[in-house]
Amino acid sequence: MVRTRIAPSPTGKDVHVGSIATGLMNFAWAKKNNGQFVIRIEDTDRTRLVEGGETKMLATLADLGLKADESPLMGGPFAPYRQSERLPIYKKYAEELIAKGKAYYCTCTPERLDEMRKSQQAAKQISKYDRHCFTRQDEIEKEIEQGAKHVVRLLMPQEDIVFTDILRGKITINGSQLDDQVLLKSDGFPTYHLAVVVDDHLMEITHIIRGEEWLPSTPKHVVLYRALGWDLPQYIHVSLLRNPDKSKLSKRKNPVWASDYLGQGILKEALLNYLALMGWSHPEGKDIFSLDEYVQLFDIKDILTTAPVFDPVKLEWMNGEYIRALSVDELFQKIAAFYQEKQLDSVLIQKTVPLIQERIKKLSDYYPLCQFFFEEPTGYEIDLKKYKSVLSTVAESVSTISDWKAIAIGEAMQKVATDQGIKNSEFFQMLRIAITGKKISPPLNESMEILGKEECMRRIQKVR
RNA sequence: GCUCUUAUCGUCUAGAGGCCUAGGACGUUAGGUUCUCAUCCUAAAAAUCAGGGGUUCGAAUCCCCUUAAGAGCACCA
Numbered sequence: 001m002v003r004t005r006i007a008p009s010p011t012g013k014d015v016h017v018g019s020i021a022t023g024l025m026n027f028a029w030a031k032k033n034n035g036q037f038v039i040r041i042e043d044t045d046r047t048r049l050v051e052g053g054e055t056k057m058l059a060t061l062a063d064l065g066l067k068a069d070e071s072p073l074m075g076g077p078f079a080p081y082r083q084s085e086r087l088p089i090y091k092k093y094a095e096e097l098i099a100k101g102k103a104y105y106c107t108c109t110p111e112r113l114d115e116m117r118k119s120q121q122a123a124k125q126i127s128k129y130d131r132h133c134f135t136r137q138d139e140i141e142k143e144i145e146q147g148a149k150h151v152v153r154l155l156m157p158q159e160d161i162v163f164t165d166i167l168r169g170k171i172t173i174n175g176s177q178l179d180d181q182v183l184l185k186s187d188g189f190p191t192y193h194l195a196v197v198v199d200d201h202l203m204e205i206t207h208i209i210r211g212e213e214w215l216p217s218t219p220k221h222v223v224l225y226r227a228l229g230w231d232l233p234q235y236i237h238v239s240l241l242r243n244p245d246k247s248k249l250s251k252r253k254n255p256v257w258a259s260d261y262l263g264q265g266i267l268k269e270a271l272l273n274y275l276a277l278m279g280w281s282h283p284e285g286k287d288i289f290s291l292d293e294y295v296q297l298f299d300i301k302d303i304l305t306t307a308p309v310f311d312p313v314k315l316e317w318m319n320g321e322y323i324r325a326l327s328v329d330e331l332f333q334k335i336a337a338f339y340q341e342k343q344l345d346s347v348l349i350q351k352t353v354p355l356i357q358e359r360i361k362k363l364s365d366y367y368p369l370c371q372f373f374f375e376e377p378t379g380y381e382i383d384l385k386k387y388k389s390v391l392s393t394v395a396e397s398v399s400t401i402s403d404w405k406a407i408a409i410g411e412a413m414q415k416v417a418t419d420q421g422i423k424n425s426e427f428f429q430m431l432r433i434a435i436t437g438k439k440i441s442p443p444l445n446e447s448m449e450i451l452g453k454e455e456c457m458r459r460i461q462k463v464r
Numbered sequence: 465g466c467u468c469u470u471a472u473c474g475u476c477u478a479g480a481g482g483c484c485u486a487g488g489a490c491g492u493u494a495g496g497u498u499c500u501c502a503u504c505c506u507a508a509a510a511a512u513c514a515g516g517g518g519u520u521c522g523a524a525u526c527c528c529c530u531u532a533a534g535a536g537c538a539c540c541a
Contacts, residue, residue: 007541009540045540045541047540048541108539110538117538124465124466125466126465126466126537127537128537149539153539168470171469177537178467178537179537179538181538182538182539185539186539187539189539191539191540196541211535212468212469212470212534212535214535214541215468215469215535215536216468216535216536216537217537239470239534240534240535242534244475246533247534274476277476277477277489279476280477281477281488285477285478285487285488287488287489287490305469305470306470306471307469307470307533308476308477309476310475310476311475311476311491313475313491314475314476314490314491316490317489317490320502320503324503356502358502358503358504359503360502410499413499414499417499423499425500426499427499428499428500429499432500438500438501439500440501440502441500441501442502443499443500444499444500445499
């Protein structure tokens with residue numbers, strides 16, 4: 001039985017693209033093995049909690065198609081799936097650890113810890129807790145009875161801690177390098193380290209596929225598993241997405257939230273497809289493939305350990321591929337939904353879609369390209385003064401077109417250009433600007449057809 | 465600083481000792497198609513496989529060292 005999970009924290013406005021990338025692998029591994037994919041919310045940090053973050057995250061994940069078998073919304077056999085609702089569980093295990101002598105109480109103030117760290121740094125020592133409270137547990141129990149604020153710390157064994165990461169092999173870290181990690185905070189909430197171990201065990205998670213950032217603290221988790229007498233899960237630490245400067249992908253340097261991309265009209269299929277290519281490649285070298293295909297082909301052993309740069313340019317190219325693969329009607333639906341708030345004339349959108357399908361890379365490219373269909377141009381990219389007389393000839397010709405179709409329009413306009421002895425490129429650029437205001441536009445004849453004869457006449461005659 | 469991890473074109477990657485004078489994709493450049501742009505098609509430039517040592521008849525692939533990059537060292541996750 002394979003059970004995987006992602007455990008995002010609601011500390012941002014949406015899901016981080018890095019979480020989606022690891023989520024994709026967890027999802028694929030579970031599905032490929034007919035196992036379960038669990039979503040658990042790690043909301044133990046009360047100070048960084050972002051309101052509405054969890055709701056948005058869960059909605060995005062569902063929308064992307066990373067459907068959980070168990071989650072805070074749908075429940076499951078190991079509910080609750082929100083850590084803030086599991087406090088008594090963590091407390092119980094913290095007490096068990098203390099009873100076993102694997103953890104201890106600490107009443108040190110933040111100020112004392114701060115000072116301690118400063119002096120350690122000044123002395124160029126490893127910064128970690130000095131076990132001040134460990135040596136005075138009797139006193140501390142009295143302090144606690146009198147209501148002193150306290151935390152529970154892990155008593156880190158001063159020995160080599162060895163574990164295996166499927167991707168990276170045997171990893172050894174000596175306990176002397178590790179801090180006596182706080183397990184239970186003074187507000188009664190667990191830290192990540194306690195919560196993650198307890199939950200992953202209780203929820204019977206078999207494979208932990210998570211970011212490389214956790215590699216150095218995994219020994220702490222290993223110590224906890226052993227102290228509690230539990231079997232270790234399989235560890236798979238995958239590389240972090242990077243900014244172009246190779247630092248860890250961050251919102252200071254890049255858009256990182258799913259909504260940053262979806263909100264500009266990147267299709268969810270394209271986002272997923274692009275992210276799947278971060279640290280993994282299709283066995284046939286294909287760039288474009290579906291989530292289903294990915295699930296079938298994915299294997300943990302094929303994950304790359306080098307950290308990839310997230311390249312928005314390739315994402316946009318891929319999105320263009322997805323847009324072009326859509327049927328006209330599908331694209332119409334997506335564009336209409338994307339511009340819902342603008343309340344654009346949907347019949348007009350529908351007519352223009354075939355003209356722009358291969359010209360846009362993301363949905364938000366639509367309006368800038370097609371604005372002239374919905375409102376007349378407010379300015380011209382090139383001064384049309386010198387073409388006034390040509391344009392009146394154009395107007396005459398237009399008025400005689402009875403079959404208002406792109407082909408007929410094109411033929412008539414070509415004739416004007418020829419009769420007037422103006423080069424095609426110059427003539428059509430002028431006409432294009434008269435109609436659309438811009439040098440770059442969808443195909444002119446078809447655009448004129450959609451705009452209608454009267455509207456075209458108005459725009460041509462309006463130029464002065 | 466200490467610990468851990470990583471290292472193939474600008475970017476994503478193929479590559480499991482001979483098939484590699486290193487392949488594909490994005491991007492870039494040039495050309496074709498075209499009334500613009502885009503699509504599409506063709507071509508090109510682009511990696512002395514981080515550097516140096518080994519092992520081997522043979523190394524991008526195995527080992528070691530160096531260098532560089534990244535991550536982690538919280539009552540944050």
